[in-house]
Amino acid sequence: xxxxxxxxxxxxxxxxxxxxxxxxxxxxxxxxxxxxxxxxxxxxxxxxxxxxxxxxxxxxxxxxxxxxxxxxxxxxxxxxxxxxxxxxxxxxxxxxxxxxxxxxxxxxxxxxxxxxxxxxxxxxxxxxxxxxxxxxxxxxxxxxxxxxxxxxxxxxxxxxxxxxxxxxxxxxxxxxxxxxxxxxxxxxxxxxxxxxxxxxxxxxxxxxxxxxxxxxxxxxxxxxxxxxxxxxxxxxxxxxxxxxxxxxxxxxxxxxxxxxxxxxxxxxxxxxxxxxxxxxxxxxxxxxxxxxxxxxxxxxxxxxxxxxxxxxxxxxxxxxxxxxxxxxxxxxxxxxxxxxxxxxxxxxxxxxxxxxxxxxxxxxxxxxxxxxxxxxxxxxxxxxxxxxxxxxxxxxxxxxxxxxxxxxxxxxxxxxxxxxxxxxxxxxxxxxxxxxxxxxxxxxxxxxxxxxxxxxxxxxxxxxxxxxxxxxxxxxxxxxxxxxxxxxxxxxxxxxxxxxxxxxxxxxxxxxxxxxxxxxxxxxxxxxxxxxxxxxxxxxxxxxxxx
Amino acid sequence: xxxxxxxxxxxxxxxxxxxxxxxxxxxxxxxxxxxxxxxxxxxxxxxxxxxxxxxxxxxxxxxxxxxxxxxxxxxxxxxxxxxxxxxxxxxxxxxxxxxxxxxxxxxxxxxxxxxxxxxxxxxxxxxxxxxxxxxxxxxxxxxxxxxxxxxxxxxxxxxxxxx
Numbered sequence: 162x163x164x165x166x167x168x169x170x171x172x173x174x175x176x177x178x179x180x181x182x183x184x185x186x187x188x189x190x191x192x193x194x195x196x197x198x199x200x201x202x203x204x205x206x207x208x209x210x211x212x213x214x215x216x217x218x219x220x221x222x223x224x225x226x227x228x229x230x231x232x233x234x235x236x237x238x239x240x241x242x243x244x245x246x247x248x249x250x251x252x253x254x255x256x257x258x259x260x261x262x263x264x265x266x267x268x269x270x271x272x273x274x275x276x277x278x279x280x281x282x283x284x285x286x287x288x289x290x291x292x293x294x295x296x297x298x299x300x301x302x303x304x305x306x307x308x309x310x311x312x313x314x315x316x317x318x319x320x321x322x323x324x325x326x327x328x329x330x331x332x333x334x335x336x337x338x339x340x341x342x343x344x345x346x347x348x349x350x351x352x353x354x355x356x357x358x359x360x361x362x363x364x365x366x367x368x369x370x371x372x373x374x375x376x377x378x379x380x381x382x383x384x385x386x387x388x389x390x391x392x393x394x395x396x397x398x399x400x401x402x403x404x405x406x407x408x409x410x411x412x413x414x415x416x417x418x419x420x421x422x423x424x425x426x427x428x429x430x431x432x433x434x435x436x437x438x439x440x441x442x443x444x445x446x447x448x449x450x451x452x453x454x455x456x457x458x459x460x461x462x463x464x465x466x467x468x469x470x471x472x473x474x475x476x477x478x479x480x481x482x483x484x485x486x487x488x489x490x491x492x493x494x495x496x497x498x499x500x501x502x503x504x505x506x507x508x509x510x511x512x513x514x515x516x517x518x519x520x521x522x523x524x525x526x527x528x529x530x531x532x533x534x535x536x537x538x539x540x541x542x543x544x545x546x547x548x549x550x551x552x553x554x555x556x557x558x559x560x561x562x563x564x565x566x567x568x569x570x571x572x573x574x575x576x577x578x579x580x581x582x583x584x585x586x587x588x589x590x591x592x593x594x595x596x597x598x599x600x601x602x603x604x605x606x607x608x609x610x611x612x613x614x615x616x617x618x619x620x621x622x623x624x625x626x627x628x629x630x631x632x633x634x635x636x637x638x639x640x641x642x643x644x645x646x647x648x649x650x651x652x653x654x655x656x657x658x659x660x661x662x663x664x665x666x667x668x669x670x671x672x673x674x675x676x677x678x679x680x681x682x683x684x685x686x687x688x689x690x691x692x693x694x695x696x697x698x699x700x701x702x703x704x705x706x707x708x
Numbered sequence: 709x710x711x712x713x714x715x716x717x718x719x720x721x722x723x724x725x726x727x728x729x730x731x732x733x734x735x736x737x738x739x740x741x742x743x744x745x746x747x748x749x750x751x752x753x754x755x756x757x758x759x760x761x762x763x764x765x766x767x768x769x770x771x772x773x774x775x776x777x778x779x780x781x782x783x784x785x786x787x788x789x790x791x792x793x794x795x796x797x798x799x800x801x802x803x804x805x806x807x808x809x810x811x812x813x814x815x816x817x818x819x820x821x822x823x824x825x826x827x828x829x830x831x832x833x834x835x836x837x838x839x840x841x842x843x844x845x846x847x848x849x850x851x852x853x854x855x856x857x858x859x860x861x862x863x864x865x866x867x868x869x870x871x
Contacts, residue, residue, distance in 0.1 A: 210859035213846050346866045382862025392859055496869075499854045503866035540855050541843035551756035551835055552813050559843070560761055563852050564870060 168194040168414065170705065171435055171449035173421045173464070175199075176274020178677035179455030180399035180407070181317065181695035185702025187410040194447065195404070195413055196437060198420035198456075199226045199270025202277055202400070208390035216539025220278045220389055225418050226270050230459060231586045232263035233601035238639055242609070244616040245488070247640045249546040249633030256639040266459055266600060267644045272417050273400030275457070275644070280387050280505050280533065281369040281396045282689035283323040285314050285332040285696075287525065289516050290574070293683045297516050297523045299607075300576050301481075301682035304654045304663035311335055313696035313703075320406060321397035322375035323692070325367030330511055340372045343381070346503025348567060349530040351494065355626025356510055366509040366529060369397030369691070385501040385533050403695070422593045424452065424468040424673075431672045432471070438593045451672045451705055453665075455698065458482065458646040458679035462583045463598035465650070472650070472667045477660050479584050481577035481651050483684040484602050484643035488612060488636035489531045489570040490619040492628035493547065497564040498532075505533020506570075513618070514686040516574070522610045524574030525686025528622060531570030547632045567628040571615035572645070572687035578605050583649050602641050612638050645690050650679035665701040676701045744803075748789045749776055751805050755812040756834060757842040763851055771841045781833060788830030791819055 170186050172179045175197035183193045200223045202208075207221050238259050247262075248254035256262050269275045288307035293300035315336055317323075325338035342365035345353065356363035370381045370391075381395040394401050407413035420438045425446070427433030432452050437445045454461045462479040465471045472478060510528040512518065518525050544559045547566060580603035585596035604612075616636065623631070637643075652675075653659025656668035665680055667673040676698035678690045685693070753766035753775075766772065775781055792804040795815045801807045804815060820831040842848060849855040853870065854863075865871070 211857045213849075213857060214844060215857045215859075216855075217840075217844055344867050347868055347870065350867075382859075383864070383866040384858035384862040385866075386858045497853075499870040501858075502854065502863035502870070539844070540849055540852050541840045544843045545836065545839045551816065551839075553758050553760055555756075556758055556760040556763075560852075564854060 167448075168192045168450075170194070170451040170453060171196065171447060172453040172455060173435065174274065174455035174457065174460070174677065175272045175399065175404065175415065176455060176457065176677070177276050177399055177691040177694045178698040179453065180273070180403035181698035182453045182455060182676040182702045183413050184320070184403040184407040185699040186705060187407040187412040189702070189706040190412070191706060192412045193407065193414070195407070195415045196419045196421060196435070197270060197272055197274070197417055198228065199272070199417060200224060201272045201417045202390065204390065204392045204394060208392040210384060210386050210389060210392055215386070215389065216541070218389065220269070223271070228268060228270055228460065229589075229591065229597050230266050231589050231597060231599045232641070233599055235261035235263045235641070236603045242613070242638055244620070244634070245609070245612055245636045245638035247635040247638070249491075250549045251546040251632070255635070261639050261641060263600070263602070263641045265642050266646065267642065268457060268459065272404060272415060273398045276398040276691055277390055277400065278388055279398070279644075279691060280689070281398070282506050283318065283321065283325070283367045283369040283397070283692045284688035285310070285329070286685040286688050286693050287331055287514050287516070289331065290525065290683060290685045293516060293523075299523050301651060301653060301658075303682050304652055307332075310693070310696050310700070313699045314692065316699055317692055317695040321369045321402045322371050322378065323367055323369055323397070324372035326365045329367065331515065338367060340375060343368060343370065343372045343504050343507055345508050346383070346500065346530070348498040348500030348532050349503065349508035351498055351567060352530050352569065352622065352626045353508060355622050355624070358625040359621060361510050361528075361622070362512050363508055363510050366506055368504060368507070370504055371395040371397075381504065383503045385503055385505060387505050387533065420593070421464060422467075422591070422595050424464065424471050426471065430669050432670050442592070444593070449672070451674065453674045453676050453701065453705075455676045457677050458649045459583055459598050459600060461675055461677055461679045462649040463585065463596075466585050467595050472660055472670055472673060474669050475657055475660060477651055477658060479582050479649050480579070481648040482581040482583055482600070482602065483575040483577055483647040483681070484581070484637065484641065485645045486526075486573040486575040486604075486608055486612060486637050486687075487570065488615050488619060488634065489568055490616065490623060490631060491547065491566055491568045491633040492623040493562055493565045493630040493632060494567050494626070494628040495565070496627070498567055499564040500530070500532030500566060500568065506530060513614075514688075516686060519611060519614050522607050522614065524576060524607065524611055526571050526573030526611060526615050527687040528569060528571045528618060531568035532566065567623060567626060569619040569622050571619055573611045573615055574686045575608050575684050576605060577648055577683070578603060602643075604638065609638060612636055645678070645684070647678045647681040647684045647690065650675045651682050652680040653682060664704040665697065666704070674701050674705065745785065745789050746772070746776060748792065748804050749785065751812060752792070752816065752834060753838055755809060755816060757838055761851070763848055766838055766842050769842070769845055769847065771838055774841065775834065775837055778837075781837070784826055784830045784833055787826040788819065788834075791822070791824060791827045791830070792816070795819070
């Protein structure tokens with residue numbers, strides 16, 4: 162089919178954005194080729210949560226399911242930050258050389274992308290967090306507002322079957338969540354008592370996990386292992402929601418293990434085709450009447466830059482990189498909690514989520530029950546992290562304390578800065594000879610101040626819940642371990658300082674669209690981005706169809 | 709056989725105590741390097757991860773053998789075992805294995821605190837690898853609540869105080 166036009170739209174990347182874009186296009190009658198560099202995952206065989214060694218496995222790696230990036234030198238850590246330094250009583254400090262550890266960009270390649278691995282929080286962005294420049298003088302404004310997003314949020318929530326509470330404060334809704342909220346786990350209720358004592362809000366998190374059967378998918382059985390991959394099918398990962406719905410239209414063709422290595426320019430400010438690498442090392446040319454890039458905020462700018470700077474007329478491709486500003490704190494409660502029972506991140510406090518909610522620093526955050534995400538699903542992890550030493554005392558303490566852990570997590574806004582970016586590694590190449598992405602990340606003082614607040618409040622919440630013996634804390638102050646990344650193909654109205662317009666279309670290339678978190682002008686105050694990515698992608702799809 | 713061992717052997721023979729004789733002969737037997745490493749590592753494993761409350765100790769589960777077989781750990785183990793034996797000798801024992809439990813524990817603590825090349829990483833690596841293996845063993849996990857596979861049943865009691 163080399164050179165032939167066989168699809169109306171080629172979508173690159175089958176994660177949250179690509180899947181939603183494909184669905185939005187297919188349901189309106191367009192044909193879509195959905196490409197992904199990674200493989201298909203089979204929920205029945207790839208997520209062996211019935212096996213005795215489930216806790217030693219984590220999310221599976223399959224051929225081509227992990228990409229390769231390099232990192233620029235880590236930021237020199239400024240001063241002593243005892244509340245922010247990563248480490249545990251059992252393992253000691255994570256960083257001892259005074260330099261931020263650039264460890265990992267957590268990204269799954271495959272049909273479903275990182276949603277296969279995600280926790281499944283389904284958040285709308287705070288309306289004020291879309292107006293950071295005009296309201297607060299930082300970052301950039303989104304070229305659309307919450308009201309324009311609302312019906313797309315509804316569509317995404319309906320397809321996924323999001324379960325959520327009646328109200329989420331500033332994130333107004335024209336219609337309730339499709340499904341009732343999940344009941345809180347025992348550990349979440351323990352933390353809820355602490356939140357109440359502090360006067361903090363604490364409510365059921367909105368989750369892409371079914372509280373009741375929905376569209377042929379069963380309800381969640383609260384196994385707590387969302388991040389290992391969901392074998393049940395209740396988690397709203399993109400493969401069982403948007404992709405399944407797109408395929409059901411009969412107009413979506415899926416091609417796993419098909420990395421796009423380059424975009425070919427055409428005439429009249431249009432892109433002509435993508436060059437796709439085959440397993441045997443050969444290259445296939447696929448014409449693209451419309452091209453939607455949805456590879457995430459690292460790989461989308463890499464692909465554009467590696468295509469001779471396509472779409473980079475503003476010089477902003479790869480700039481404004483924002484990563485996950487986070488902290489998790491673990492403590493021991495006098496009473497057993499066994500917090501991995503139930504949905505991870507089942508409860509949340511939005512009290513400090515508005516951009517002006519944290520005293521003295523712009524940019525919000527949220528707090529949540531982090532037991533499920535803290536990798537303490539297994540006994541071995543607990544024994545080595547929570548209890549220092551070895552020998553009989555250690556063994557007896559493990560016996561006594563197993564199940565007593567409580568975790569609070571906080572995720573906050575990271576503001577863009579010129580030292581944080583994605584560019585092309587000057588020497589490293591992939592197997593097709595293309596340069597791979599290099600990640601540079603640097604936290605500004607405002608980000609560190611926000612982290613300090615997040616840490617203090619996490620400690621307060623744990624203490625108020627009765628868990629005073631802190632045994633570990635991990636934060637992005639000294640540890641780059643990003644899941645949510647944003648901003649590297651910023652959307653905006655001005656072609657001089659943004660890459661795409663408010664619909665995700667390149668300011669210059671009329672059939673080139675971006676539908677992932679790289680278009681976010683600001684990161685939001687700690688909201689999980691998948692739902693917003695999907696809502697934006699649905700909006701982009703609608704625009705493509707309308708022409 | 710050095711003078712001290714000879715005196716011990718003669719003494720044992722003179723009293724005719726079979727147990728004493730056996731212990732003395734055993735102390736004189738010098739195993740080959742691989743066997744010596746295996747004995748030391750078994751002892752280290754059991755000091756670090758002993759069986760309490762009726763649980764089996766690490767060497768009973770054969771976990772030290774996996775460490776010895778790991779190519780990545782060879783250099784650390786060689787260095788670490790030599791350090792522990794040397795430490796034991798400085799404290800009047802023939803080697804690490806000849807120490808009692810308190811002495812072995814003190815030796816491992818001292819290795820972890822030592823600035824000598826490779827000793828702290830040796831203890832750290834053993835803690836990580838042995839500890840992970842030990843607390844991942846079905847025989848151990850089964851003695852702790854809520855350690856079974858999360859599927860197919862999930863946790864129906866997730867809202868309740870754990871049992």
